[in-house]
Amino acid sequence: MPFTLPPSLLESDEVALVLAFGKLSVLEACALFGRDIQRAEEPVERVSVLHVDHLAPRFLGELSGAHKCGPITEVVEQASSDQPKLVDLLSSHLDEKSNISLSGYGISEDDYEDLVRSMLDGLREKGLRKVRLLRPDGNELLSEQVLARESADVVAFPYHGGFALAPTAWVPDSAKMRQRGTRRPAPHPDIALSPRLARTLVNLAGLAPGQALLDPFCGAGTILVEALAKSLRCLGVDSRASRVQEARENLRWSIGGVTDMGYDIRKGDARDLQRMLRGTKVNGIVTEPLLLPRLDARPKTATAQAMVEEAARVYNDALASMAECIQPDGRIVVVVPAVQTMDGDEVTLTLDGRRVGLRLYQPGPVGFDYPVRLSFESTRWIRRAVYVFEPRS
Numbered sequence: 349m350p351f352t353l354p355p356s357l358l359e360s361d362e363v364a365l366v367l368a369f370g371k372l373s374v375l376e377a378c379a380l381f382g383r384d385i386q387r388a389e390e391p392v393e394r395v396s397v398l399h400v401d402h403l404a405p406r407f408l409g410e411l412s413g414a415h416k417c418g419p420i421t422e423v424v425e426q427a428s429s430d431q432p433k434l435v436d437l438l439s440s441h442l443d444e445k446s447n448i449s450l451s452g453y454g455i456s457e458d459d460y461e462d463l464v465r466s467m468l469d470g471l472r473e474k475g476l477r478k479v480r481l482l483r484p485d486g487n488e489l490l491s492e493q494v495l496a497r498e499s500a501d502v503v504a505f506p507y508h509g510g511f512a513l514a515p516t517a518w519v520p521d522s523a524k525m526r527q528r529g530t531r532r533p534a535p536h537p538d539i540a541l542s543p544r545l546a547r548t549l550v551n552l553a554g555l556a557p558g559q560a561l562l563d564p565f566c567g568a569g570t571i572l573v574e575a576l577a578k579s580l581r582c583l584g585v586d587s588r589a590s591r592v593q594e595a596r597e598n599l600r601w602s603i604g605g606v607t608d609m610g611y612d613i614r615k616g617d618a619r620d621l622q623r624m625l626r627g628t629k630v631n632g633i634v635t636e637p638l639l640l641p642r643l644d645a646r647p648k649t650a651t652a653q654a655m656v657e658e659a660a661r662v663y664n665d666a667l668a669s670m671a672e673c674i675q676p677d678g679r680i681v682v683v684v685p686a687v688q689t690m691d692g693d694e695v696t697l698t699l700d701g702r703r704v705g706l707r708l709y710q711p712g713p714v715g716f717d718y719p720v721r722l723s724f725e726s727t728r729w730i731r732r733a734v735y736v737f738e739p740r741s
């Protein structure tokens with residue numbers, strides 16, 4: 349787990365999280381940290397502030413939908429104000445040769461310049477005259493760059509009428525995850541979601557090592573590869589024999605060529621799971637059922653509605669089938685499409701779990717409106733949104 353500053357810093361009651369997928373990333377954090385999170389604010393689109401009792405640093409290594417995490421050390425009234433607490437904290441962890449950076453989210457160019465100047469002035473007054481300021485493109489040092497340049501990075505964003513300053517204490521080490529997407533034998537970028545999103549969805553299922561996860565529309569197996577990396581037992585189903593073969597190849601490759609260890613991929617229909625599984629129940633289900641036909645342009649609203657209605661038949665039948673084979677304490681995570689139309693509307697495939705004995709999953713006290721929309725990951729005119737269901741007890 350790459351901590352860029354001591355993990356003890358995260359035992360703070362206000363923690364800033366730079367989000368990879370918007371609201372979905374907040375849902376992931378709440379699923380992992382549960383009742384430790386009392387409230388979540390989103391002062392700007394890319395950042396959430398989690399109000400926490402105690403954020404056990406060991407759970408951070410699990411988070412996949414976050415780029416950076418750090419405690420809010422100071423809220424300054426103006427961008428040009430002194431930053432005594434931040435400077436104190438940084439100067440106790442830096443030396444003359446350190447790199448530093450400020451990553452601004454939702455901040456104007458002028459405010460960004462003022463914040464950088466105040467931080468540098470403060471550090472100089474502390475005797476750190478030669479620290480090197482990295483000036484990132486677009487005023488954001490990406491998490492990989494934070495690691496590669498060994499920079500003490502500070503996240504800054506508008507907050508409660510001023511500016512919050514949160515030194516980045518943790519970033520994910522996503523190199524291995526990226527490789528799992530690009531180097532696998534059957535990459536299938538046309539149908540596959542990114543490993544980072546797949547891992548976030550798997551985290552939403554909240555499973556422990558050794559438990560069984562099913563993807564009944566497994567395609568090339570991206571979700572299952574991430575589940576296997578978390579030591580889950582993987583079951584995959586796809587109606588196309590070629591996909592079954594590809595998922596097997598990708599899974600075998602992901603564990604270094606060992607055959608059939610911890611996974612079982614079968615050809616079958618997601619609408620008939622009970623027969624396929626012979627009544628066995630799984631601990632979690634995570635799936636992205638259908639991509640709608642490839643669109644060259646935004647469709648008319650009526651066209652989008654017709655496409656979504658047709659897909660909804662498969663989704664609803666499959667949801668009923670999934671509800672039959674989930675353990676009473678399991679969760680079902682389903683990605684649905686939200687089509688952007690030429691009329692400026694969004695047509696979203698909606699699911700009603702109550703019909704089949706499911707309710708919407710609400711971790712802790714935050715409260716989420718379903719389907720939870722994803723930011724920053726969409727296929728041209730189709731956005732993704734996510735449902736998480738659990739059986740009604």
Ligand SMILES: C[S@@+](CC[C@H](N)C(=O)[O-])C[C@H]1O[C@@H](n2cnc3c(N)ncnc32)[C@H](O)[C@@H]1O
Nearest residue numbers: 540541565567568569570586587617618637639
């Ligand atoms: C969007 S893709 C899944 C992609 C997958 N998440 C990945 O990253 O590789 C949907 C898959 O569902 C399969 N499929 C479509 N209808 C199905 C059905 N009724 N039962 C099982 N699989 C089905 C398709 O063959 C396709 O591979």
